[in-house]
Amino acid sequence: MVNADLRKALARGREAVDETTRFWLTVNGQWDEEVATARLCERSAPFLQPITFNRAQEARLGADWLWWFIEQESETCFGMLCQAKNLKKKGSRWKIGFGQANKTGAQMKLLSRAAESLQLPAAYILYCGDEQYRDGLACRTHSAFECENCARAGVSVISALGAQYLCDSYSTDANACAVAAFQRSQPVEDLVAPETPDGALWDMNFHECVGALQAFLSQPQYGAARIAKQLFDQLSSLRGAQFSRMPPALELTTLPRNEFIHPILPTDRGHLPRPYYRDVLQGLRKAVPTYVRDAEAGRFDRLPAKVTSAVNGIVITYV
8 A cells, every 4th residue: 555645745855856966066066955855845745744943043944853654544653863964975985974973972873862862763864866976876776777766766764773883884984884875775755655565574583573563574564654664674684684692572661551552572683783673663653742743733832852952843744
């Protein structure tokens, strides 16, 4: 079951970002992440509904935002903390500034800390330029003749946990890290509204899962759960290439049990920085958090400081 209208809207947004990056490359050889984010939301409207916070220093949608995918009928939802990053090119080499620092510290650590505070997974939105800009850089499933996946890759999404693992793995080779991150990422419209049917996902910790969690992995998912499963698949495939002993399952206690869709999760992480089940599936909730509805209604005075201090705004997408 694919939301065709949502997919078309995201494709429009991605095409607009491609156009924007192409223009700014001809003007000054680079593009601004905030401008690209604004174009993505503008051209994907009304399916992407940006809500910017009403403070002077946050008057526009910035590079960091909370993206909530909400099912209208059930209110089941999936949230993730997003940070935009440009795929940069110098000669024949590539770079994504995952490890760069700002005035308050290393961005990757700050993103991880903010995601932990919000109890959500973090993800990078990669602005990769158009196909001409990416000449010589192929996607993971590249087809030599008119690769459709490459054509859609101008705006792609990768789990921040996966990006952190790749940064650690290629700590001395920024080009290899950038190429691997690009190849592991998914075009944004494929993440949110995949064209292909959702089949069984084999994960090496499948037999440690209980009840509904096994069904989540083995049966088709729709709406918010499908988006969570797409992001989880990125990490599961990384974990599947590793070999290490698996610990037993552990009940999550960081949120009230009745807010989780899947409260009991395997704690295995392999060589990943954190347990990957919890990283993704803590974002899958039974109901929309109060602060999301407050932001949607313009009640910014009610927003908790951990939200307003972490991000420039919230993007809501109904799936």
